[in-house]
Amino acid sequence: MKIPEIRTTSKSRISTVTIGALKADGGTRGSTITIGGQSAMPHLSFDGESPHPPVIAGYISDIVPDWPDFLKEAIGSEINSPLEWAQKAVEEFGVNLISIKLRGGLAETKDKSPEECAGLIEDLLKTVDVPLIIWGSGNEEKDRLILQECSQAARGENCLMGSATESNYLTMAAICKADKHKLISEAPVDINIGKQVNILLDDNGFSLDDIVMFQTTAALGYGFDYVYTIMERARSAGLQGDKLMARPQLCDVGEEVWRTKEATVGEDILEGWGEARKRGPMWEAVCAEGYLQAGADILIMAHPEAIRTIREIIQ
Amino acid sequence: MILIGERINTGFKKIKEAVLNKDGDVIKECARQQADAKADYLDVNLGAVSNKPEDLCWMIEQVQEEVDLPISIDNNKFVMLKEAIPICRKPPLVNSVIADEKKLDELLPIVAEYKASIIGLVMDESGSPTTADKRIEHAGTIVAKFMEYDIPPDRLFLDPIIMPLKFMQDQSVEILNAASQFGLFTDPPCHIVCGLSNISNGTTQKGLINRIFVSMLIAHGLDAVILNVNDTELVNAILTADLIMNRTIYADSYLEAFRR
Numbered sequence: 001m002k003i004p005e006i007r008t009t010s011k012s013r014i015s016t017v018t019i020g021a022l023k024a025d026g027g028t029r030g031s032t033i034t035i036g037g038q039s040a041m042p043h044l045s046f047d048g049e050s051p052h053p054p055v056i057a058g059y060i061s062d063i064v065p066d067w068p069d070f071l072k073e074a075i076g077s078e079i080n081s082p083l084e085w086a087q088k089a090v091e092e093f094g095v096n097l098i099s100i101k102l103r104g105g106l107a108e109t110k111d112k113s114p115e116e117c118a119g120l121i122e123d124l125l126k127t128v129d130v131p132l133i134i135w136g137s138g139n140e141e142k143d144r145l146i147l148q149e150c151s152q153a154a155r156g157e158n159c160l161m162g163s164a165t166e167s168n169y170l171t172m173a174a175i176c177k178a179d180k181h182k183l184i185s186e187a188p189v190d191i192n193i194g195k196q197v198n199i200l201l202d203d204n205g206f207s208l209d210d211i212v213m214f215q216t217t218a219a220l221g222y223g224f225d226y227v228y229t230i231m232e233r234a235r236s237a238g239l240q241g242d243k244l245m246a247r248p249q250l251c252d253v254g255e256e257v258w259r260t261k262e263a264t265v266g267e268d269i270l271e272g273w274g275e276a277r278k279r280g281p282m283w284e285a286v287c288a289e290g291y292l293q294a295g296a297d298i299l300i301m302a303h304p305e306a307i308r309t310i311r312e313i314i315q
Numbered sequence: 316m317i318l319i320g321e322r323i324n325t326g327f328k329k330i331k332e333a334v335l336n337k338d339g340d341v342i343k344e345c346a347r348q349q350a351d352a353k354a355d356y357l358d359v360n361l362g363a364v365s366n367k368p369e370d371l372c373w374m375i376e377q378v379q380e381e382v383d384l385p386i387s388i389d390n391n392k393f394v395m396l397k398e399a400i401p402i403c404r405k406p407p408l409v410n411s412v413i414a415d416e417k418k419l420d421e422l423l424p425i426v427a428e429y430k431a432s433i434i435g436l437v438m439d440e441s442g443s444p445t446t447a448d449k450r451i452e453h454a455g456t457i458v459a460k461f462m463e464y465d466i467p468p469d470r471l472f473l474d475p476i477i478m479p480l481k482f483m484q485d486q487s488v489e490i491l492n493a494a495s496q497f498g499l500f501t502d503p504p505c506h507i508v509c510g511l512s513n514i515s516n517g518t519t520q521k522g523l524i525n526r527i528f529v530s531m532l533i534a535h536g537l538d539a540v541i542l543n544v545n546d547t548e549l550v551n552a553i554l555t556a557d558l559i560m561n562r563t564i565y566a567d568s569y570l571e572a573f574r575r
Contacts, residue, residue, distance in 0.1 A: 195566035237564050
């Protein structure tokens with residue numbers, strides 16, 4: 001008896017997105033990264049192709065995050081300067097691109113002006129030559145101004161801007177179209193809103209091919225389970241012909257892992273959990289590896305040990 | 316959901332005249348309207364206007380000059396299909412064949428050769444079945460032939476044969492019960508299709524009956540339908556039923572998104 005060949009064939013491909021612009025393309029980057037293009041679920045190479053492996057973006061913040069000492073020590077004193085931190089992430093940690101968060105723009109931190117934030121982006125572009133992901137402060141109102149300034153400062157560099165939501169998509173679409181950047185579409189762990197934001201962007205003439213989806217990230221328990229399921233379902237729908245969901249996906253692993261008690265506190269609080277110094281980077285690596293299986297294309301990561309582990313897995 | 320546009324049919328006076336006068340623009344306009352309404356296939360039916368393969372091929376050519384959708388060739392005669400299938404630019408859907416071994420043996424080789432799909436009507440020479448069991452038996456005959464010719468099951472569209480509600484009211488439940496079994500024959504399952512408008516023939520509430528029945532069929536596994544794709548309310552009902560069956564992902568603007 002002939003054994004039938006059972007393969008899941010996809011009806012469509014995930015879109016291919018390139019971030020960063022070389023000199024020849026009007027930017028100043030020394031390299032670009034390309035993600036997406038899959039015709040199969042992650043790791044199922046017998047079902048189809050995954051032409052572009054996932055990439056790691058180095059987590060950088062313009063102010064020192066509220067992180068445990070062992071993480072700050074692992075990064076080194078460079079954490080006090082976003083430029084030096086970015087440079088080290090590229091040269092020593094081996095990240096493919098840089099993700100910068102402008103938390104200093106918040107009134108309760110440093111209340112930096114949009115111009116100051118844009119100045120940092122200009123300096124960052126001179127310091128590293130990998131592509132950039134640029135996030136605002138986290139305050140939507142202020143970010144309209146911050147991201148507009150930063151977008152202009154990085155005009156032509158084909159950055160990935162974060163992020164468009166149900167409430168600010170008009171502004172973000174206009175900014176990214178004007179300065180030729182790619183855009184993150186964000187939803188609060190809600191696949192229906194994730195799809196709706198993409199519809200809204202598409203309705204307003206922003207090309208779906210310039211979108212990277214961000215379903216937000218979780219690093220623990222049910223939250224991880226929800227996000228994993230959403231990303232997997234989005235990828236599966238995208239492969240089966242849902243054009244709105246056929247987009248590369250991003251996970252902010254660093255941000256979420258280093259907020260959990262389980263990854264950060266010592267054995268004095270979590271008795272029998274092992275040394276936080278070891279447990280923390282393992283937590284970040286395991287979380288990232290989980291999301292690779294769910295269909296992540298960009299992982300934002302912080303701890304050099306976790307980055308090294310995931311780099312090896314991807315390779 | 317696979318939407319098969321039914322309007323290029325010489326049963327409609329405008330299309331009949333267009334074929335008789337070789338007025339390609341009428342066919343093209345009809346094709347364009349259905350493509351704009353997001354049809355996945357366009358059914359082309361020469362009907363009784365002519366029995367010449369070149370007339371069927373002419374209709375197909377008109378459609379292909381205007382849109383790049385695959386064709387559903389509404390014809391069951393080998394002499395016509397052997398001319399029409401090769402001129403299709405995309406693998407067509409042959410509409411249709413019945414559960415008759417001789418007819419299947421005649422048509423399936425050319426279906427296999429051109430990677431076409433085919434609609435299998437669950438009836439035989441003796442006529443339309445009246446029970447779910449008989450429908451399933453005929454479906455089995457067609458599926459077995461598909462396996463014999465090594466054609467992937469997802470290129471088979473089983474049609475449970477829709478009967479008019481007004482005249483054969485007991486049939487609707489038989490149809491639903493049969494449809495829910497069709498998916499169990501193979502993995503991956505074959506498609507389940509129907510010519511929807513039969514259900515409301517002769518009734519005074521055609522639109523309502525079509526919308527309700529298609530939703531019930533979708534709940535029983537239907538994933539393709541031959542319909543007037545420009546009937547917005549009907550398509551909205553189909554899109555909504557698909558959501559309720561959790562086959563597509565909900566978004567607030569799901570109706571608008573479909574039509575973009």
